[in-house]
Amino acid sequence: MALEYDIDEEQIQHALHLYPRHVSEEQMQTFERYMAEIFTAFGLDLNTPATRETPRRYIRALFDSTEGYEGDPKLLTVFETECRGGPDCRLSQVIEGPIHFYSLCEHHALPFHGHAYVGYIAHEHIIGISKLTRLVRLFARRFSVQERIGQQIADTLEEMLSPHGVAVYLEAHHLCTEMRGVRAVSPITRTTFWRGNYDTDASLRAEFFVACGLPRGGQT
Ligand SMILES: [Zn+2]
Ligand SMILES: [Zn+2]
Incomplete structure (x- = not known):
């Protein structure tokens, strides 16, 4: 790992949807x-x-709670690394989690909250580990839905790093159903997003879940 540099401003504006809010x-x-x-x-x-x-x-x-709309300038930096090809580039995962997140469902504006696990297989760029937490929060702190948060994390990581693969797993409780429901056990909603090598390689997906401490594929 060597040089730290700023990625193309316009590209990142697009990827991170940086829109400062003006509320007087x-x-x-x-x-x-x-x-x-x-x-x-x-x-x-x-x-x-x-x-x-x-x-x-x-x-x-x-x-x-919705400050994610304003973006996070600390996400603008990535690091260069060397792609040496071979198994390192096909299989070596960087995995972070659980990352606790809170969001507001766009249907009821009530919270849903849970954990995110994010993994990627680096090619020529890597990102500081703490940035993965920032990335999750950036998209969670909005009015959103769980599926979109996962998609945005995966798409943005792809755009920022051009990695060989991205994996995103989210599990969350949705208060809009739980606060009004009568069920004693509150359900957990689980969503996964796979890009690149994860999409084509089932063993990578299995390894991702094991590394996350979710050996049964998130069905804990
Ligand atoms: Zn809702
Ligand atoms: Zn590579």
Whole structure:
């Protein structure tokens, strides 16, 4: 591993969907008034020391929880490595997980949360291990769906690193069903995305799950 360099700005803009949000203080105050009205109508007493600031806190928390829309400049750096061909380049996996993530489902704007496991087989570029966590959070901290988060992680890693393969496994609890449901056991939704060598090589997929501590292919 040697040179650190910045990848093409335009390419990364496209890959990471960097869109700074512009929400004025005046708009925020308007939103707080809406929330105060909704909370009151639904039964929350806002005239107590504990709840007086709740509309404000709620709007700020919602804003912070969706900061993924603004991108992450720390993701702009990748490292060069040498592709020596052979088994190193076909089979050697870099795997990170569990990476805890929280997201908001775009259907109900309620949280779903769980773990991500991300793997890739490097070719000529690698990324710092902590960046994989950043990548997961970048796409999770939005209004989204589990399938899209997995797809975006896989697509972006492909675009950033041109690796020989990418594997993404996500498992999550969805509060929009669990909070209102009656089932005692809450289900876990599992999604996988495979690119490159993982797509064609079942033994790589099996090895990925074992390395993640999910020996039965995520069916824990
Ligand atoms: Zn939902
Ligand atoms: Zn290679």
